[in-house]
Amino acid sequence: MAAAALFEPLKLGSLVLKNRVIMSAMTRNRAIPTNVPNDFMTEYYRQRAGAGLIISEGTLWSTVPGLWNTTQVEAWKKITSAVHAEGGFIFAQLWHLGRTAHPDLPEHKASGKPVYGPSAIAAAGGKFRQLPGEPGYVTPIAIDDPMKIVAEFKHAAINAKAAGFDGVEVHGAMGYIIHQFLDNSANKRTDKWGGSPENRARFPLEVLKALIEVVGADKVGIKLAPCGGPNDMGMPLEDTLATYKYFVTEVNKLGIAYILFLRYYAMIDPAGRGTEHDVLDTYKPLIKAPTLVFGNGGFQPPEAATAVAEGKMDAAVFGLPFIANPDLPKRIRTGKELNLQFDFPSLYNHSGDEESVKKGFVDYPVAVYD
Template structure:
């Protein structure tokens, strides 16, 4: 079959994935009432354990950096209650023969100081520099305000320490590894991109200095898990949350970062390709992401590809050695058994209940709708 390459086992560090169909991290806004995973989320991940690897939805590393404009009930990994709740999820995935990584996430400048959880932290909104992102709409706040000007973090190693503690907590929760969310205009991306980072100290300016923060985060996580259980997701094209540099700056920055990150012997680097849906403001810098940076990745680090792949194209890319595995997000929403459907040649549905994608009223039926009520194929 055209998709056979997706079903070759793949060695990822010390584990062997049963297929090369990876489930992308996808925020679903179901950690009700206050950022602690629940039984609905356990069922959601268990249904999708046929993936070679599941990457969890973004796990916030601290109460500071909490709540983005589109949703507020996202999970965290900074306290004991969250660790205990995530244990149920990881146990359910393992019982089905799957593996799951915890995606570690800090919003940086695209948080809001008046959102309830962030306000409870007693801390300001931090970013690499005091530069606000354009746009944003915090619908739960009066007047639906946009993004604020962040406070430039005095010592970025303080946030590195939060990532490290989140990795320690993820390990205690039973996750098989961790992925750094280095894309979509969040704090890792902000340090890399000159549109958000105008620092003149050792953390800004040259590509080497702007790459220092994400590299320090990766090194801290390697100390906890070992290099073969740490990955990172990056989006060199930018586009989301007011990210984007010139092509010259983009190439210089990400070629340096990918080369240095690969030297750490990571499990994988996940590249998001350019596609228009992820560039709503036109700020992105369109170029061939995987073809440009993939060859810079050296063994044992694997290359994962994400960004609008359909199974036949993904299988061709795997068979041709362009990527080692394909990462699917959208297709896993209405197709909880996506790998089984692909392998059996079953129809893949594209019918997503968009009104319930992120929005719910908090009651049981509303939380289930468009989340765990999609059927498996016969």
């Protein structure tokens, strides 16, 4: 059948994935009233454990589940156990906002730290729905020693391991801290952490090395968005190619589990900052085993299956389709139509009561199978 390539088992480090239909990290803002995972989230991930691999939502932000204290670790254990009981695997996405944080967010106030970035350059725009007046981005403080943030990533990986995750993914896309260091529009440093592609790649490489120390190279992945776009990111094509070809080559030397490429698509580039190019064709030839290549960004199952069959990527990462189709892999495998009736207002918003938290989260139906 047309989708057969998506259902070949895939060896990911020491894991053998049952299929190549990967669930993307997606912020859902359901960790209420605090940043502790709850029973709704346990059900949400359990429902979707048919994925070859689940990548958790990023572990930061208001009403997003954290990984910085023991209470959160214990709550995540329920989720990882539920996924494992269904025969699935789950990686924790580690997310640092960098300059896209806001000093008035409760979590940021509690940290006792300022908003950091590679340089004192604010991103354009921004809209913090959680704060009165919906303020925009602030000018960050240039971090004096980026190794301080490397230590925070390492601490999160230690907690992820304790919580029972099968591995960790570094969020290196969408204009957050890793992306900021790589992009010369956000990183104007003149020390060893800025300037050349080699220097701008130093921080994310140090993060990866720290995580490898904790969980092992075969349990580390990274998500990249070379095309830029979101959160005021984007370099000219010449700079983009020089930066990412160098970085991807160096990452490959570490032997990590996978590199996930978010390809260009207009929905996430409303300001037109992106530099469109074919990320799979451009960077996959630089990547050798054991590191796998995942593709993400608006793939529909037929296109994804063709790309896997042709060797353009090893697995397909789906975001929105997994929200309205908790049984997405089975629907694809059996040829069932996908549910396209998304409740878009409920992606991030809820009033805090039980019914509104469930709405558009754990109440999407599975298909009827013979």
